[in-house]
Amino acid sequence: MKRKIGIIGGAGxxxxxxxxxxxxxxxDVLVVSRKIDKTKLQHPNVATAEVNVEDTNALFESLKECETIIWLVSSLVPSVSNESLVDDFDSNISPLIRFLEIAKTSIHFKHFVYLSSGGTIYGDSLDNKPLDEDSTKKPISSYGLSKIVTENYIKFLTSTSHFQSFILRPSNVYGQFQNLIKPQGIIGYAFKSVINKTSIDLYNDGRVTRDFIHVNDLANAVHSCIQSDFKETHTAVYNVGSQKGYTIKEILEKINDTTQMQILTIPKSSRSFDCTYNVLKIEKIKRDLNWEPKIEIEEGLNMVWDWIKNEENEK
Structure with a gap:
């Protein structure tokens, strides 16, 4: 019998x-989301359920036969989260708490995986060195703060559960299927600029340094979690990144090289929610799960560009 995975917020x-x-x-995969474009998920081993995560009973009922639950739900992004503090709790934190309270009663669940945010929960690295899982948490947006709060609820609620939970803190994720109409993250914005031949805002002279991880490597990290028999604690926490830092200016130059086009930039002052240096240390997940990223940034950008060109040709 095939193992079944439920992905909450799986339509993005x-x-x-x-x-x-x-x-x-x-x-077998069950995709659960408030709204689903089923044309993007046409496969005999994929089922879908349009469920509002705030409807806890309906959510649990749809997932009750799944062995693994992956929680991707987030209704906010860092740039606007400070404007919606109450909505953030009601839409993101509260539904997860209610779900886990019920999930503890199910004998089917074996793994719970939550995607947190390595790019926002730590804040700046003051000494410009990679941040490990025990580094001080100083989020500079409520988005990062809500991720920390959620992590703590997960640790508390699963401390007496029968299933293993994993909290993954990915760096800046990029890859195929990114939303290039309303992109999130510099790589998405940059490729949108290339496609539309428009300019892009460059904050702090492009000196902001980030860690980037291709979505295929992130998927492998999730897989490593649910295949693992590692049970040091009920909740294991891992950074998922490349442990390599690139300035935004360097990323734009690499995209210029990939596309053979020149992105026009407009200088802007720093934003309140931008960290100057944020690179993740990944020694813990290497040691515990034998995982490490395989896709270098240049290869990953080429993969995104090939996907974009293929999408454009099919229009």
Whole structure:
């Protein structure tokens, strides 16, 4: 009997990639989201359920036969989260708490995987060195703060549960299926600029340094978690990144090289929610799960560009 994975919030960029990855690995996948474009998820091993995560009973009922639950739900992004503090709790934190309280009663669940945010929970690295899982948490947006709060609720609620939970803190995720109409992250914005031949705002002279991880590598990290028999604690926490830092200016130059086009930039002052240096240390996940990223940034950008060109040709 095939193992079944439920992906909550699975209709978006990361969810589509995880769905394809796990189907290719031989799993049955249930995609749960408020709204689903079923034309993007046409596969005999993929089922869908349009459920509002705030409807806890309906959510649990749809997932009750799944062994693994992957929670991707987030209704906010860092740039606007400070404007919606109450909505943030009601839409993101509260539904997860209610779900886990019920999930503890189910004998089917074996793994719970939550995608946090390595790019926002730590804040700046004051000494410009990679941040490990025990580094001080100084989020500079409520988005990062809500991720920390959620992590703590997960640790508390699963401390007496029968299933293993994993909290993954990915760096800046990029790859195929990114939303290029309303992109999130510099790589998405840059490729949108290339496609539309428009300019892009460059904050702090492009000196902001980030860690980037291709979504295929993130999918492999999730897979490593649910295949693992590692049970040091009920909740294991891992950074998922490349442990390599690139300035935004360097990323734009690499995209120029990839596309053979020149992105026009407009200088802007720093934003309140931007960290100057944020690179993740990944020694812990290497040691515990034998995972490490395989896709270098140049290869990953080429993969995105090939996907974009293919999408354009099919229009």
């Amino acid at each position: 960029f990361i969810g589509q990639n995880l769905t394809n990855f796990f189907v290719d690995c031989g799993y």
